[in-house]
Amino acid sequence: MGQRVLFIGLNYAPEHTGIAPYTSGMAQSLAAAGWDVGVVTGLPHYPQWQVHAGYERGHQNRDIINGVPVERVPHPVPGNAGLARRLGMEIMFGLRAARARWNNPDAVVVVSPALFASVIVRLRAKYHGIPVLAWVQDIYTAGLTETGSAGGFATRAMRAVEGRFLRSCEGMVVIHDRFAQYVQRVLGVDPARVHTVRNWTHIGPSTHMDPATLRERFGWPMEDIIVLHTGNMGAKQDLGNVAAAAARADQSGAPVRFVLVGGGRQRPLLEELAAHAPRFEVLPSVDDETYSALLGAADVLLVNERPGLTEMCVPSKLTSYFTAGRPVLAAVEAQSPSAFEVASADAGMRVPPGDPRALLAGALTLHGQWVESGGTRHSGGARYVREVLSRDAATKAFIAALNAVRTKGHAPTRTTTIATLNN
Template sequence: MAVDPLRVLVLGLNYAPEPTGISLYTSGLADGLAARGHQVHVFTGLPHYPQWQVAPGHDSGSDTGPETNPRVCHLPHHVPSPPSMAGRIKMELTFGRGLAQADWGDPDAIVAVTPALLSTAAAIAKCRSSRRRPPIGVWVQDLYGLGVAETGAAGGPASSVISRVEKTVLRSADQVAVIHDRFKSHVVESLGVRSERVSVIRNWTHLRPLDRSARVRARRSFGWADDEVVALHAGNMGAKQALENVIAAAATAESHTKPVRFVLMGDGNQRAKLEQAGAGISTLEMIAPLPDARYREALLAADVLLVNEKATVGDMAVPSKITSYFTSGNPVVAATRADSITAAEIQTSGGGLVVAPESPVDLLDAVEKLGRDKDLAAQLGQAGMDFCTRTLSQTTALDHFEEWIQRLAKTASGRRTDTRGVLHA
C-alpha cells in the first residue's frame, strides 16, 4: 500500500553516535523513515551515554544541514557526571529549553521520545502554544514512575510526583506508542490514557544474525580458552543492572576453581565502583565499549549472554540488549524477577533461562549448566534467533511506525474531547 510522504519531526535526547540503549532505536527510526521517502528532521542531545560525558567534538552542538535527510541537530545541554536525580532533571530541563527555542519548521507530525520526560513535556507545551498546533505522539521506551520506584532512585513522595507528571504528559499526547504489551497495560490502567490512543510497536534488533562459522576466530581474538565457559554481560553498567551480582558469581567461581569467566563489557555510572569491587578476581574480566563489529564478535565468541537486574525491577523497561543477544545464536541467562518483563521476554522467545535476581550461586549454576549441556545451549540459542526473525524485524517495526505516524498526522490536535488532566498552553 502506497504511503504519502510526510514531514516528520523527531525529538529525543539520545541518538547516534551513542552506541547503546534508546539511541539505537531513535536513530533507526529516523534513518528508516528517511529511506522510505519521508522528510525527517531530528532534534537530539549531545552524545553522552553510557559514559555520562560528552563525546569529543560534540560540546557545542551540531547541525548536519537542510540538505541532509534525516537532518540531525544536536542541541547543547547540561550533562551530569556522575548522574544524580537532580542532575538528570537539570539535563532534561536544559534540553527541553533548547527544544522550545528551536525552529521546528512545519512538520506534519512530531514524535517525542521518552525518556526524556520533562523535555517531552516542554515539546507538548510548545505544540499547544503554536498557532498550527501540530499533532504530537510520544514514544515510550521506559516508564518513569515505575523506574524511580523500582530502582529506589527517589523516595515515595518524589515517585508520586514523577508518576503524576508522566500521567499528564502521556494524556496530553495525541497518540502514544509503547514497546511492550505490559507497558500498554500500565499506561492505560494506571496512568489513565485511553486504550484506543495507545499502540504497541516492538523494538527491533538492529543487528543481522551472526555467522556462527566465525565463532572460533572471534573467540581467539579475545583470548578466551576453549575449556572455559564465558558468560558476557554487554551494555550499560548502572544501578538497574545491579552487576555486583555478577562480580559475586565470579568470586564464587574463583573460590571453587570453576572453569568460568564472567565478562562485563560496556560503561556506565557504576563502572568505576564495579572495577574496584572486582579487582583481583581472576574469573572476572572488564572490557571497555567496543566498536560495532567487535561488539558483535564478542556476542558471538561468548558461550552465555547475561541480563542482570536489581531484585526490585519488574515492569519499568525492556532491556535493549536482548534484541542484540538473540542475533548471536547463544543462550541468554536472565537474573531477574520471575514476574518481570525481562523474564516474560525470555520465556516467550524460548531463548534462555531465568534465575533468581541477586543470587550469585543461581547465576553461576545456570552458566555452568549451559556450558555442560551443549545441546540445550544450541536449542535455546536457535530459539532466540528464530524469535528475532519472527518478532523483532526492523522492517515490521517501520511498517507499524509508518501506519502510526500517518494516523498521528491526521489527528485534529488540540481538539480532543478527553482534555481533563492534559497540558495546555
C-alpha cells in the same frame, strides 16, 4: 516530499547502545519510506555520561546522518547522573529543543526517558496545534518506584507529571504489551491512543571475526565458559551480583568467566572489583562489528536486573542477543518483561535476581544443556527475531501510529506562527 515528522529526543547516533539506535533507525526508515524527517537531539554522551570526542558543548551542531538532517542543542552532561542532575540536563535540553528550528512538522515524536524535556516540547507543540506522538522506551516513574531512587513524595509527583503528559499526547508508542497495560492501568492513558511497536535488532551476525581468534585476543581460554553482559552498568543492572558470582566461581574452581562490556555510572566500582577477581572482567564499549563478534564468541549471554524490577524496561540488548544465536541467561524476576521475552523466544533460562549462587549454577546448567543438545536447545532467538522483532514490522507499525495522530492537529494557522517564532 511526504509528510513531515520531527523526532525530539536526547539520544541519537553516533551513540550505539540504549535508545539511540532505535530513534536513529526509525528516522532513517521513515526517510526511506518517503517521509520528510528531521531530528532535534542532544550531545552524544551515553553510556559513558561524557560528551563524545569531537562534539562541542558551547554551540549548536547541524549534520546529516544517513540522509536525515540532525540538529544538536547544547546541554549539561553530569558525570554523576543522579536524579537531580539528570533532571537538570533534561530540562535544559527541553528548553533548547523547544527553541530549535522545527520547520513546521505535521507531527512531533518525543522520545522518553527525558520526561521533563518531553513535557516542555509538548507545550510548544500544543500552542501551535502540532500533534505529538510519545515514544516510551522506559516508563519513568515505574523505574523510580522499582529502583527506589526517589522518595515517595517525589515519585508521586513525577507520576502525576508523567500521567498528565502522556494523557495529553495525541498518541503514544510503547515497546511492549506490558508497558501498554501499565500506562493504561496506572497512568490512565486511553487504550485507543496506545500502540505497541516492538524494538528490533540493529546488530547483525559478525562475518569478519573468527570467534576463536577473538577469544585469543581477549585472553579467554577455550575451556572457560564465557558469560557476557553488555550495555549500561547502572543501578538497575545490579552488576555487583555478577561480581559476586565470579568470586564464587573462583572459590569453587568452576570454569566460568564473567565479562562485562559497556559503560555507565557503576563502571568505576566494577573495575575496582575486577582488579581483584580473576574470573571477573570489565571491558570498554566497542564498535558494532566487534560487538557482534563478542556475542558470537561468548558461551552464554547475560541479562542481570536488580531484584524487584517487574515493569520498568525491556533491555535493548535482548534483540542483539537473540540475533547472535547464543543461549541467554536472565537473572530477573519471573514477572518481568525480560523473563517473558526469553521464554517467548525459547532462547534460554531464568534464575532469581540478586542471587550469586543461582547465577553461577544457572550459567553452568545452561551451557551444559546447550553443549549436550548440540546447540539446538534454547536456540529460538533467531526465529523470534525473524518473526517478531523485524525492523520492517516495526516501521509499518510506527507509520500506522503516526498516521493515527497526524489527523489530530487542530490549528490551521500554525505555519505562520512557527515561521515567525524561528525568524
